[in-house]
Amino acid sequence: MFFDWLQQLGHRGLDIFERIGRAHLLFFAILAGQPGLLSRPRLVIAQLYSVGVLSLLIIVMSGLFVGMVLALQGYNTLVKFGAEESLGTVVALSLVRELGPVVAALLFAGRAGSALTAEIGLMKTTEQLSAMEMMAVDPIRRILAPRFLAGFIAMPLLASIFSAVGVFGGYFVGVGQLGVDAGSYWSQMQANVDIYDDIVNGVIKSLVFGLVVTWIAIFEGHDCTPTSEGVSRATTRTVVHSSLAVLALDFILTALMFGD
Amino acid sequence: MTDTTPLIRIRDLHFRRGERVIFNGVDLDIFPGGITAIMGPSGTGKTTLLQLIGGQLKPTRGTVEVDGQPVHELRRSALYALRRKMGMLFQNGALLTDMNVFENIAYPIREHTELPESMIRTLVLMKLEAVGLRGARALMPNQLSCGMARRVALARGIALDPMIMMYDEPFTGQDPISMGVLVRLIRSLNEAMGLTSIIVSHDIAETCEIADMIYLLAEGRVVAKGSLPELQQHESAWARQFLNGEPDGPVPFHYPAADLAEDLLTMTGT
Numbered sequence: 001m002f003f004d005w006l007q008q009l010g011h012r013g014l015d016i017f018e019r020i021g022r023a024h025l026l027f028f029a030i031l032a033g034q035p036g037l038l039s040r041p042r043l044v045i046a047q048l049y050s051v052g053v054l055s056l057l058i059i060v061m062s063g064l065f066v067g068m069v070l071a072l073q074g075y076n077t078l079v080k081f082g083a084e085e086s087l088g089t090v091v092a093l094s095l096v097r098e099l100g101p102v103v104a105a106l107l108f109a110g111r112a113g114s115a116l117t118a119e120i121g122l123m124k125t126t127e128q129l130s131a132m133e134m135m136a137v138d139p140i141r142r143i144l145a146p147r148f149l150a151g152f153i154a155m156p157l158l159a160s161i162f163s164a165v166g167v168f169g170g171y172f173v174g175v176g177q178l179g180v181d182a183g184s185y186w187s188q189m190q191a192n193v194d195i196y197d198d199i200v201n202g203v204i205k206s207l208v209f210g211l212v213v214t215w216i217a218i219f220e221g222h223d224c225t226p227t228s229e230g231v232s233r234a235t236t237r238t239v240v241h242s243s244l245a246v247l248a249l250d251f252i253l254t255a256l257m258f259g260d
Numbered sequence: 261m262t263d264t265t266p267l268i269r270i271r272d273l274h275f276r277r278g279e280r281v282i283f284n285g286v287d288l289d290i291f292p293g294g295i296t297a298i299m300g301p302s303g304t305g306k307t308t309l310l311q312l313i314g315g316q317l318k319p320t321r322g323t324v325e326v327d328g329q330p331v332h333e334l335r336r337s338a339l340y341a342l343r344r345k346m347g348m349l350f351q352n353g354a355l356l357t358d359m360n361v362f363e364n365i366a367y368p369i370r371e372h373t374e375l376p377e378s379m380i381r382t383l384v385l386m387k388l389e390a391v392g393l394r395g396a397r398a399l400m401p402n403q404l405s406c407g408m409a410r411r412v413a414l415a416r417g418i419a420l421d422p423m424i425m426m427y428d429e430p431f432t433g434q435d436p437i438s439m440g441v442l443v444r445l446i447r448s449l450n451e452a453m454g455l456t457s458i459i460v461s462h463d464i465a466e467t468c469e470i471a472d473m474i475y476l477l478a479e480g481r482v483v484a485k486g487s488l489p490e491l492q493q494h495e496s497a498w499a500r501q502f503l504n505g506e507p508d509g510p511v512p513f514h515y516p517a518a519d520l521a522e523d524l525l526t527m528t529g530t
């Protein structure tokens with residue numbers, strides 16, 4: 001009994017390491033495929049559309065609501081100290097440093113990551129990837145590499161849009177509803193948001209998140225069991241693993257950037 | 261059929277999937293210009309054999325040489341260069357589902373050549389005409405029937421005029437008319453384009469009609485080889501049973517399994 005259990009545990013462990021190994025091999029193969037995309041920008045543009053543009057609606061809507069909530073919550077706290085003039089700073093910093101990159105990445109994992117996994121997994125299941133190999137077209141270069149690059153480019157853009165829309169959401173609630181002075185909302189924000197400390201660090205975060213989420217999504221699709229059940233499991237795993245990865249990485253990056 | 265050096269030479273091929281041994285010492289020669297049929301019970305590994313020839317799988321032991329090159333040892337670029345000379349018709353067609361029929365056939369041409377659009381159009385329409393689907397060029401793959409999809413895939417397979425064409429079950433799902441057309445098409449392609457064809461099929465009558473050489477596979481080995489008349493006279497009862505399609509005899513109809521009674525009495529597991 002005990003040995004059976006031990007054996008199973010060992011098996012699991014080995015499986016996990018094997019998967020990690022395969023994920024890295026795939027990652028390097030995808031990187032090796034990047035230069036080839038220079039001559040085929042259209043492949044990347046098509047993917048930017050499906051990964052980025054199609055995620056815009058959910059990003060804009062969520063950004064708006066998150067900004068509005070931030071303004072409400074921030075106002076209630078700030079007003080106790082008579083510091084409601086700083087509302088612009090609070091909203092902008094929360095968005096640019098944390099919520100923009102993180103929430104956008106979580107939404108991106110749910111919206112674009114799952115779609116990537118399902119698409120690639122189905123292409124594998126229906127032997128389209130094999131067929132491409134037999135046509136002497138490398139699916140890693142033609143299918144996976146452009147999707148990876150598109151995800152990597154789209155994520156910081158989506159996070160920036162999220163933050164920008166959120167700032168306006170905060171403005172509508174803070175200035176429009178709660179009566180914060182419009183001039184101080186903007187000027188406080190301008191004075192206290194640092195280009196390097198806040199904005200660049202936020203962009204670095206979303207670059208890392210974009211890379212990880214897209215990598216996980218592509219790997220799960222490419223590595224799935226080629227059945228409908230396999231694809232559905234891979235899709236679930238993409239969302240779960242990449243959300244966890246985003247939150248864990250966010251902690252690490254925050255500690256590195258702001259935690260001295 | 262000539263007795264020059266074989267275009268595809270398989271020696272002592274061993275292959276396993278997990279615990280299951282698929283090939284256990286297969287020797288096989290395919291000569292240029294001929295049509296070779298590979299037959300055997302479902303699940304013996306015919307599709308697997310084609311994947312080994314195409315370099316998508318690697319043998320556990322033995323060699324697979326195509327055009328003098330060991331497929332399983334080639335580097336990526338050499339393998340892709342070799343694959344440009346091979347066409348493969350997948351069992352389920354495997355069309356790219358985000359493009360219409362025309363674009364599917366144009367795809368390998370666009371990938372591998374710099375031909376102008378007008379030339380591509382001519383080429384694609386000619387290939388479509390050959391499989392009788394010129395009128396279906398604007399359809400998407402999900403609007404095609406199974407048999408039509410396979411004919412489109414055939415047109416795509418020959419789009420770049422390969423040297424070797426591998427057909428995995430080309431006749432399944434075809435009505436008698438398109439079946440006849442396909443049989444003649446495969447034969448005439450073989451002659452007109454100087455192709456070497458490998459057909460995997462269960463349709464014994466149609467396949468034997470055009471095959472120069474037939475290999476019968478079972479239980480990981482080549483059980484019999486030869487032309488149709490030779491096989492019909494073959495000493496192996498196995499070969500005769502298979503070609504005549506009788507259910508009883510040395511060919512097992514079942515996937516290897518424990519004794520039925522024992523299996524039914526076992527209460528646990530799947």
Ligand SMILES: Nc1ncnc2c1ncn2[C@@H]1O[C@H](COP(=O)(O)OP(=O)(O)OP(=O)(O)O)[C@@H](O)[C@H]1O
Pocket residue numbers: 277278282301302303304305306307308309351
């Ligand atoms: N991906 C896989 N993983 C594990 N085993 C597999 C896999 N694909 C096929 N097999 C096994 O390999 C054996 C050979 O499969 P293959 O598809 O080559 O058979 P086939 O001769 O083409 O059969 P059919 O005539 O039904 O198409 C089968 O017994 C199958 O169970």
Ligand SMILES: [Mg+2]
Pocket residue numbers: 306307308351428
């Ligand atoms: Mg098969």
